[in-house]
Amino acid sequence: MTDFRQIENNLKKEAKRLLEAGEVAVVLAYGRGYDEKHPMPFAAKTIADVESLVFNEYCNFNMASYLMRYPWGTKIAIAAKAADSRAIIQLVQEEKVRREDLVILGIPAYGMKNQKTNEVVDSKTTGGLYNPVIYDILLGEEIHGQKIVSPYEVLAEYEAMDKEERWAFWKSQMDKCIRCYACRKACPMCYCDPCFIDQNKPRWADKAPQSPGNMMYHLTRFHHLAGRCIDCGECSRACPVDIPLYLFHKKVAKECEEMFGQAAGMKLEDKPVLVDFRVEDSDKILE
Amino acid sequence: MSFEPKILGIACNWCTYTGADLAGTTRLHYPPNVRVVRVMCSSRINPSFIFRAFQLGADGVLVGGCHPGDCHYNTGNLYARRRLAVTKKILEFAGLEPGRFRVEWISASEGNKFAEVVQEFTAQIKELGPQQKLKIDELQEKA
Amino acid sequence: MSQAVTPYLEMSQAIIEAGGEALKKCYQCGTCSGTCPWTPITNFNIRKLVRYGQLGFDGIEDFMWGCSTCKFCVDRCPRGVELIDIVTAIRNVYSGGGMLPQSLRSFVGSLAARGNPWSGDPAKRNDWAKEKYPLYKKEMEYLFWTCCTICYDPRNTRLARATAELLNQAALSWGIPSIDVNCCGESVRKVGDLELFERLKNTNLNYFQANSVAKMITVSPHCLVTFKKEYGEDYNIVHFSELLASLIKEGKLKPKKDFGGIKVTYHDPCYLGRHSGIYDAPRDVIKSLPGVELVEMKRNREQSMCCGGGGGGLWMEKLKGERLSDLRVEEALATGANVLATACPYCITMFEDSIRTLNVDDKIVVKDVTELLLESLEINIDEPVGDMCEIV
């Protein structure tokens, strides 16, 4: 089991060192919330801030979401669990941040929990990974020997549904949507400003929280995130009405991986799959 | 009255649209259900066009582009292939009948292929019946 | 009798389906056969094997057992043909039809019945340890994976003890598997019995899972490659030579004894070198020994020559003049070395046989780098003699 205390200590130690040495301007990590179960994303900018840093099994936030708040070229240290590290890689691929501007504080974590349900989220939303894909400094010991669970295993149940059931399921889910856009806010890949849904020219969809507009919003968003979603599951945890968006994203990710042979956010030198092609891509993908 | 589906066709200017013209020039008859929008390249097709078409009541959507390797813009259809494949998977997982969306490579010389594809696709959509899942009216009724 | 043949594409299809997909890529340029160490000395011809496979010709069974899966041809192939997969697939298709040669039957039979290729009693798997070494428990760091060959083969049990002693010297937290495990299945997979392999694999997997094994040490490069590439799990697994090299580097093991200027040459085992890309670690171990000069044979590292023991070769009868290990020992002698060092129990067995039949045991001895290091730490494991485990 992950030693959260050790990671927290190492996090503080490294944050302090980096800030002191002036190597970074800010350390993006987790800070105390109103209770243990609700830590907050936290940006430590001074040595005094470092004391407020925490790390525990509820620190799910994908810190990569906050990278783009800082001007281009800002030196940033960022705490990165497996999914966060994939988000960072994806953002580097998309040239939203530069690798050389980042100090990645890798966190191998096992036993992360959903603060709402208290269930362990690991294999559900970390692409089967426990160790960060990329890091400069590792804050805990690498985790090995865990049974590899395909991140797509949870899909089986939905893939087995017939299309009518699936439609009924998604329709009922999408109908719940209150268009608060918490999913978009939580997503490290949703950095569009303005989001297509907020535009009037063209007006892609109805803005009222009603079925047709909801459907258009979510379907389009699934497409925009296709081949980019790094499976952190933050969208679903953020959703106040508990729409399991991660399932849909996972399905699209699975299809993309099968069709294009590349998972999002795994290699710095990859190109996002939907702005790339291979001459050898098969027409079978269209069947 | 039998069900006459509304089918949206989106065709690239250089291959499929020209192929469709050729079908006309050679007087190949096919069902009237497909209405074609012309774009310059199949890569111009924004996936939202397709989602939107279904919301606006399309019973089927047919996209036509140049054969891979023959794109007038060299690589446009290679991007389109990936993007439209993903669009298809999304629609399928949402629960739409997979047969309602189809992509075909039809060159400027394949008038007969265009006619055949339209024939086949129309028959297929007729079999599937009206598309009511994404269509806006139906959605609102149920809501 | 007619000399005409007709391609039998069903057979070729069967090979493809058994994993020989790469068959289709070959354009018969002869790089593989030119590279293969067997071509000059036997009638085994890897290119012809592929050709026969492509067209499903009869007669393939005459030379399909020649390959020792050394991977030299795979590395050189200009078409990226995975020749070992083809060999495995062809053997799978044919051995399914009962084509196993006599010399391989006992080893495959032993694996099927006893879970090890040495006809050893499964209950006595750990007898070599004489209860001196601990069984693996969850809280331990390393599982020292004891390959069947070092458990049962009398020569190689010495390697098992040497490894165990060094692990203790380095004060690592480690244990050996219980007798519930069996052979990793590498050789039987290469011989083509994929079903048996799956069975062996699942037994081991069950053990690993039940005991939460995360980190492993192997001494056999064959086990190393199999766990890494064929078991579908992400184990943190090292070859003992790698571990030794880093322990020496970190100063946790300090070679003491001066060997007084002996010459040691190192043979790259195919599964450690070409299959796993480990060339430097065993050399680093040798270089750390005082009074030892490391000399290289003509063919070394990526171009090293196979001992002939892989792919089931260890159990096959080969005629004099058709043994790679003989040639390799001669190459070693040509360097003037007194010790032929290696890092694989199969290589040790093959070379010891050759040294005996070539009658050169006064000129050169075979040692594992582990044994060399143990010697330099001045630890004696050879007393008392005479209680080696029983061979059934």
Place this chain on the structure above:
Amino acid sequence: MSRIGVFVCHCGLNIAKTIRVSELAEFASTLPDVVVARDYRFMCSTPGQEMIANDIKEHRLDRVIVTACSPLMHEHTFRKVIEKAGLNQYMLTIVNIREQVSWVTSDIEEGTAKAKALLNGAVYRARLLAPLSSRVIDVNSGVMIVGGGIAGIQAALELANTGKKVYLVEKNSTIGGHMAQFDKTFPTLDCSACILTPKMDAVLQHPNITLMTYCEISEVKGFVGNFDIKVRQKARYVNHDKCNACLACTEKCPGKGISEWDEGLVKRKAIHIPFPQAVPQKPVIDRDACTYFLKGKCRLCEKVCEQKAIDFEQQDTFIDVKVGAVIVATGYNLMDTSPLVQYGYGKYPGVYSALEAERLFNSAGPTSGKVTLRDGKEPQAIAILHCIGSRDKNNYEHCSRVCCMYSLKFAHLFKEKTSADVYQFYIDIRAAGKGYEEFYNRIIEEDVKFIRGKVARVAESSDEPGRLIVEAEDTITGKFVQLPVDMVVLSPAMIPREDSKEVGRLFNLSTDKHGFFMERHPKLAPLSTMSEGIFIAGTCQSPKDIPDTVAQANGAAAEALTIVSREKMELEATTAMVNPASCCGCQNCVRVCPYGAPLFNYEKGVSEINEALCKGCGLCASVCPTSAIIARHFTNEQVLAEIEGLMEF
């Protein structure tokens, strides 16, 4: 509120037979913003055109819909009509009711219904049309050719002969390229120098050619018709305006450098001309070999130069050139085969690369045309190894196309110049070219031995020191061959120049994974590139022989001429543009555009599109997640409106 006129054509009975045209016109008049709707027998006839023009004036129409044949037929005609009548030509929409309705439908009800739907879509779309203007630019009549090998020379001469100004840029100190290194050319065996040097001289003498040797491209700006190219003239340390090519300096020079021309087989002076027939015949100083630059004293060349042409203080300079089109002909390299340790290149002196072998045959070469080994002895047995690094997934997958033929040529020359036994180790002999198969037959008859099998290893002989053993399987008999030879010639893969990716970046050419330049279309536009006005010729596109290279060079010259022979050019109006307020800086457009039209402005954090490069495919607009890119004439709004219109009926 727009004012739309709808004009329904009968096309005789072509349309009217399966569509009720008057009903269609009536229907049109009920649609939003339509102020006039008419039908007429032939809209494309003069009276039809006049009808449209009159209505535009009379009804103050600002948009016109012609419901007739395919836009591919008469869009141009009607654009001119409305333009003449004072409307912007892009305010036109064509509804294709002939090719895509009346000719493909038998039932008049069905035909009329489909036509109505299409027309409705067109009205929805027309309401959102915006006027567009195309730009007309002046075209510079000059052409730059990059690379002075046989391709560049040929293209330069062709263009210069038509009277166009040509700038021929070469990075070495002479033109001539690889062809100047060869002794004979296959399959005719004519002397390479004899056919090449007259052309080199013609380049030098041509009044329309500015020869820029020892130069490299440093920056390319502009677009088709108006390229603005900065060329770096590397310091020669010899003032070529003063130098009279007496070459007294080269005799006295003590510095020794590696002779590139002789493939490093011999040394040359630090101040040198690469070879006797070099063009220009004026020397340069190789800094890395010059005693003065290395040790701070010498300057012997300066002392013997009567013209006072030596200038050790010379610096690189930059020259700006303006041209209308560019031909890139940067040629090839041979792969360095020393990493392929099994062949022993660089380890055994008896192993030669193909270009080294070429120099051994050449009478101006290091051995004066005598074939001898590095130790001066004549080889008794020679093995020529095909496909080294070519047709090899570990290196280069492509076939290098010329090796089979030059290997045959080598065999012939070895037979002619030595008494050695010559062996060819090959996989397949590829002799597809005029006279090639005949040449192959000729070489077979010269008693060259062909062994079908790729060589696995070249090793030193243990019995005969200095000799080499070539090991391969003769795949025809299945025998393992160990052949003792004195000389091994490798035929390495032909690969792009080491800096081809850099050149590609400068000219915005795409390259394949190894660096060969990509043509616009492999069959129908093999010399054009995705960058308008930039053409490619010769081996920088793919391996090829001299006849094909020359043919490409002529073709590229003709292609360049189609641009620079015009005074003015019209640029596409239906291009894409970026609305910076909506751009989220994802750079998807930059990644996908085949033409490099969008560029990311890091300062502003938004993409910008160079409209001169845009071809209007709309790909960028569809990958733009924030709809910041407007694909003119096919905007998101226009397409969505059309879809909505089509789906209403």
